[in-house]
Amino acid sequence: MPSAALLEIASRGEPVAGGHRLCSGCGAGVIIRQMLTATDYPTVVSNATGCVEVCTSVYPFTAWNVPWIHNGFENAAATITGAEAAYRAMERRGDVPKRKNKKPMKFIALGGDGGTYDIGLQSLSGALERGHDFVYICYDNGAYMNTGIQRSSASPFGANTTTSPAGVVIQGKQEERKNLTAIAAAHDIPFVATASPGYYMDFTRKVKKALDVNGPAFLNVFAVCPLGWRSEPEDSQILARSSVETCVWPLYEIEDGRFRLTFRPNVKRPVTEYMQLQGRFSHLFKTGNEDMLTHIQERVDAEWEQLLKRDRREREENSE
Amino acid sequence: MNRETQVLKTDAVTVEAEAAEAPPQPQRQLLALTGNEAVAEAIRQIDPHVCAAYPITPTTQIMQEVAQFIADGRMRAELVPCESEHSAMSACVGAGAAGARVMTATSANGLALMWEVLYIASGMRLPIVMAVGNRALSGPLNIHCDHSDSMGARDSGWIQFYAESVQEAYDNILQAVRIGEHPDVLLPVMCCMDGFLTTHTSENAEILDDAEVRDFLGKYRARYSLLDVDNPVTFGATDLPNAYTEHKYQQVEAMKKADAVIRAVCVEFGAKFGREHGMLEAYCMEDADTAIVVLSSTAGSVADMVDTLRAEGRKVGLLRPRVFRPFPAADVRAALQDLTAVTVLDRSHSFGADGGPLFTEVRTALFDAPHRPRVLGRVYGLGGRAITGGEIRALYDEMETDTAPTFRFVGVRE
Missing domain, CATH: 3.40.50.970 (Thiamin diphosphate (ThDP)-binding fold, Pyr/PP domains)
Known part of the structure; x- marks a missing residue:
């Protein structure tokens, strides 16, 4: 599928206006802009409670130039399914308000990792199972940043968060991340993918594909959080690429059950390159925590090997 | 619910509605x-x-x-x-x-x-x-x-x-x-x-x-x-x-x-x-001395007892709010203020409060009335427990005494 040309994207206007209150260097702000400029479908957005919601909608202001709804924290998916069902029912009866753009309407639910991996998981699972025609986009910055950097089930092993602090005897989060992308894929929906705004052509192509497929799609998108990660705002795009080049955040897609890596780094960089730019991992570089760094590298290596194998296997199967 | 009831209309609120004559109703x-x-x-x-x-x-x-x-x-x-x-x-x-x-x-x-x-x-x-x-x-x-x-x-x-x-x-x-x-x-x-x-x-x-x-x-x-x-x-x-x-x-x-x-x-x-329901339904309230206020289906049982007691010559009535939010406080006040005693039946309780939610509303509504009846609160029917005719009769009976407590549960084994 051809990617949207940059010129075309640039000509689409700003679906999310500047002047919102997201932090400098926030990955989520880049994600929502790329997500809505990826296509020219008329799009409705349902947004879980979180940084993006709070920072873009402080009454009487709004950054959204598209129809947008915030309901609760855990129900962005259920909310968009209501809107999508309403669209189908109202379209049948000629009750949908007239619009200039005659393309079919599309529905996006947006949530952070807290609102998606944790409190919103049931709502997401129900919506995926019911087969609504919508795309769920999770911006995963690996903690509850809006409430003050508490651990979530997406926080990486070893991360220093306010509820998994690095202390004298415990060195940050002791548990691994939940593999939400695999959980979404287990619903056997038409399209599931990971993405990073550091690889924006890959991301926008996946958004387009997700919107084009008939039925639910899920995108798990890597979101840098300078506040929660204690990284420099100017490093955000570097981190959005470094996460992919170190294979901490591999880019892949699963279309109709077929798995495919969409990016392979020429040189796989060591995870420490990615981690060193973030204060949340600084304790791991202290003497005595070498084992944890080794463990993290080994885990990333093992997961990457598995993905490579799966990619190879499915390529072979599909070429037969 | 075949009893002749009265749809209360008070001066408290102006009703703006089509004042059309009811058309002849088709046989439904x-x-x-x-x-x-x-x-x-x-x-x-x-x-x-x-x-x-x-x-x-x-x-x-x-x-x-x-x-x-x-x-x-x-x-x-x-x-x-x-x-x-x-x-x-x-x-x-x-x-x-x-x-x-x-x-x-x-x-x-x-x-x-x-x-x-x-x-x-x-x-x-x-x-x-x-x-x-x-x-x-x-x-x-x-x-x-x-x-x-x-x-x-x-x-x-x-x-x-x-x-x-x-x-x-x-x-x-x-x-x-x-x-x-x-x-x-x-x-x-x-x-x-x-x-x-x-x-x-x-x-x-x-x-x-x-x-x-x-x-x-x-x-x-x-x-x-x-x-x-x-x-x-x-x-x-x-x-x-x-x-x-x-x-x-x-x-x-x-x-x-x-x-x-x-x-x-x-x-x-x-x-x-041909079916008009008001904010609340009043039964035998015109000359009542005492009344029970209750929501929903229990009103049927209470109305039966009202019939029985009326046959015995007692001036008892029933008031059933049909709408709880917005609470028709003025109507409730107008309907109850001239009575001597009122018992409010609640099918739920607000733990730690003076009484159930309906009781609290009714009592508050009556506070500004020039003459206030005694208002008793009774919690009944929790978790589907039936309230019997005898219990309802006892509620009317105790309104005629001076010793009835302001609040109690109906039929509880203490």
Whole structure:
């Protein structure tokens, strides 16, 4: 599928206006802009409670130039399914308000990792199972940043968060991340993918594909959080690429059950390159925590090997 | 419910309604329907755009029937069979914000799971209509009738109806659509009926023609819609302290206006279809010395006892609020202020309060009256426990003594 040309994207206007209150260097702000400029479908957005919601909608202001709804924290998916069902029912009866753009309407639910991996998981699972025609986009910055950097089930092993602090005897989060992308894929929906705004052509192509497929799609998108990660705002795009080049955040897609890596780094960089730019991992570089760094590298290596194998296997199967 | 009742109209509120003469009523078929069946029939006739629901006893049957109507091509609605009540109400909010006519049904723990979203629905001013089959809240788990579920939601910004009969459950649903969607109101409406006692009990009910329902309701055009992409709207913005109070105050104003709209819709409904329900129903109240105030189906048992006691020459009456939110305080005051004693029956309790929620409302309503009756609060019927004729008689008897405590449970083993 051809990617949207940059010129075309640039000509689409700003679906999310500047002047919102997201932090400098926030990955989520880049994600929502790329997500809505990826296509020219008329799009409705349902947004879980979180940084993006709070920072873009402080009454009487709004950054959204598209129809947008915030309901609760855990129900962005259920909310968009209501809107999508309403669209189908109202379209049948000629009750949908007239619009200039005659393309079919599309529905996006947006949530952070807290609102998606944790409190919103049931709502997401129900919506995926019911087969609504919508795309769920999770911006995963690996903690509850809006409430003050508490651990979530997406926080990486070893991360220093306010509820998994690095202390004298415990060195940050002791548990691994939940593999939400695999959980979404287990619903056997038409399209599931990971993405990073550091690889924006890959991301926008996946958004387009997700919107084009008939039925639910899920995108798990890597979101840098300078506040929660204690990284420099100017490093955000570097981190959005470094996460992919170190294979901490591999880019892949699963279309109709077929798995495919969409990016392979020429040189796989060591995870420490990615981690060193973030204060949340600084304790791991202290003497005595070498084992944890080794463990993290080994885990990333093992997961990457598995993905490579799966990619190879499915390529072979599909070429037969 | 065949008794001759009086629809109270007080001077306190001006009723603006079509003062048309009631047209001659066509002979309508009386159908034996349970409350659930009658509500499902009303939903079929309304044919909303979206129903989103999750099964829970004793209201499961409503959405089962809706699903069957859709499967049989008798409805065009989209049914969203959610994985929880929380998601069901969330989907209702999404659909409502899209400008759809939206309906759902639930009970007890299901309503409790919706709690958070109930406030969002009313705060977003979405006229969602929800049937509630009243059932006790856990724990302990109990599937039978009391009002602890919807009474807990009385401050959630929803209009609340409490139906005594299957007929009223049906009529309330139809009226709720009109009331909630009225531009002065734009509030969600909860139509409560007693779990099992009404949801599962067959009674005779008069069902309107589909065309009559269609004409009565008209088409719903939401002022704002998520689907209006050329005029994008932000729903559910974040409020800081500079705006939140005003938004809440607008809900207060809407509730006030709902009072007049409910009265007007009731009058119109009565004029068109021959059945007029007011804010509250008064039975044998004209010359009553004492009265029981009670919601929903128990009013039938109390009315029976009123008949018995009246035959014995005692001046007793019954007052049944049909609408609890907005609470018709002026009507309650006018109906009760000249009595000597009033007993308020609550089918739920507010633990640690002076009495149940209905008791508190009635007592507050009477505070400004020039002459106040003694007001007694009695909690009864929790978790489906029946209240007997003997117990109701005893309630009337003790109002004639000076020794009755202000508050007690009915029939509790202490």
